[in-house]
Every structure is written in C-alpha cells, then in structure tokens.
Amino acid sequence: MVMVEKFSFLVILCIAASAAAADTSNENYDDPPSKEEITGVISGAIIGASVGGPPGFVIGASVGALLGEGFNTKGEIKDLKASLFETQLQLAAVKDELGTIEQEYQIAQIELDQSRNVRSQILPAFLSTQPVITCCDNTVVSIHFRTGSSDIESHYEEQLKGMANIASQMTSAKVEITGYADRNGDAAHNLALSRQRSESVKSFFNEKGIDNALITTVAYGETRPLQQTQSLESDFFDRRVIVRLRDNRESMLSQLPDNQ
Missing domain, CATH: 3.30.1330.60 (OmpA-like domain)
Incomplete structure (x- = not known):
C-alpha cells in the first residue's frame, strides 16, 4: 500500500516536473505540455521504474520528457518545412506570371514603335492631298x-x-x-x-x-x-x-x- 502511494506520488511529481521543464522553453507560460511530452514522461517513468525502482522512475520520467520535447520540436520543424515549401511554390508562380507580363509589355512596346513609324510615314502624304481652306464659307x-x-x-x-x-x-x-x-x-x-x-x-x-x-x-x-x-x-x-x-x-x- 505504501509502495503504491509512493508510486502515485512520483507519477504526479514527474508530470509536474515535465510540464515545468517544457514551459521553460516557451515564451507563453500558459501553454499546456504537448502530447509528445506527456507521453515521453509516462513512458520514461514506467521504463525507469521497471529497471531502477523509484530512482529509475524519476530519471526515466525526466529523460522521457526530454525525448517528448524533442519529438515535439521535430514536428514543428516538419510543419515549418512544409510551410516554406508552399511559400516557395507561390513565389515561383508569381515569378512566372511576372515573366509573362514582361513579355507582353515588350511585345506591346514593339507594336507601338511600329505604329508610330507607320503613322509618321502616312500622315505627311495624307496632309499633302488635303485642300487648303481659305475661308469658312457660309x-x-x-x-x-x-x-x-x-x-x-x-x-x-x-x-x-x-x-x-x-x-x-x-x-x-x-x-x-x-x-x-x-x-x-x-x-x-x-x-x-x-x-x-x-x-x-x-x-x-x-x-x-x-x-x-x-x-x-x-x-x-x-x-x-x-x-x-x-x-x-x-x-x-x-x-x-x-x-x-x-x-x-x-x-x-x-x-x-x-x-x-
């Protein structure tokens, strides 16, 4: 009976310790410990208790908490990589669209220059055929x-x-x-x-x-x-x-x- 109470007390103590350890790595102290951290604490505590008794329980819980935090960090890194990849795809699409716009602009400039050249050749000939107006009759x-x-x-x-x-x-x-x-x-x-x-x-x-x-x-x-x-x-x-x-x-x- 005493052994069970001690074991229960150690479990509660280790969970609290893991939560405190996890909080020290975050700026927001209101965030609860992650699922990975809790799983690591419990798993480490069980393995440590089975190997080294109460001392092993404490050590295993601490190690489990660290491992759980590591898994949590890896998950965040994976999410960041996925977000970065998506951003890179969007940037590539924008670059492609910009390239298309630049090509259309260059084509429009060429057509405008050609139009100006044609107009400069036609307009003088057109003007030369018009009668000279000497009076606004009537x-x-x-x-x-x-x-x-x-x-x-x-x-x-x-x-x-x-x-x-x-x-x-x-x-x-x-x-x-x-x-x-x-x-x-x-x-x-x-x-x-x-x-x-x-x-x-x-x-x-x-x-x-x-x-x-x-x-x-x-x-x-x-x-x-x-x-x-x-x-x-x-x-x-x-x-x-x-x-x-x-x-x-x-x-x-x-x-x-x-x-x-």
Missing part, C-alpha cells in the same frame, strides 16, 4: 433684338467676336449682314429699324478691326417674316440680324432693298 450667326431696339444684347457678343476673329484671319473672307424687323407698326419705320440693326452689327465688327470694305449690309424690314401667321413668338424671331462669312471670290449682296 458660317452663320443669328442674333435677335428687343421690340423697337437696335442694341446688341450682351449674350451675343461672344459669338460675334468669334466671327470677327475668323474674318480677320481669313484673307478671302467677307462679312454679310442682313437686318429684319417684325410686322408691328409702320412698314417704313420697320425698314429703317432693320437698317439700324444691320449698322449696329457692322459697327461691332469695325470695333474688332474689320474694315468696311470687307462688310456688306442689307435691310429687309418686315418683308421677310419667318412665318406667315403673326404671333408674339414669330415677332421675336423676325426681329433679327443674320451674319454670314462668305468667300469674297463669290458674289456678294450689293444693293439694299430700300435703295440705300
């Missing part, structure tokens, strides 16, 4: 006026500036200005009003550097309505001036309907 701007007014509204000025700029750059350009009026009031008054509107636009072009020799004006009064039926809406569109850029090699308007 470029048209339509502006509208308030009732009884010949003042140019500010929101039309940008369009007129653009036309004046084109006319100043094109040597063959001339400006044709045609004025109109709605059908309200006296016909003679409306003819005079349409002439005033044409002159107002002509003065605008003069201010932008366009000489009178390049400008032709005409006034139609109320004789050219856009619609046969008169209404507030149609009156708005009839109070207008049409500005055209024409090539001066073509015929221009030369006589006003009012004999001006």
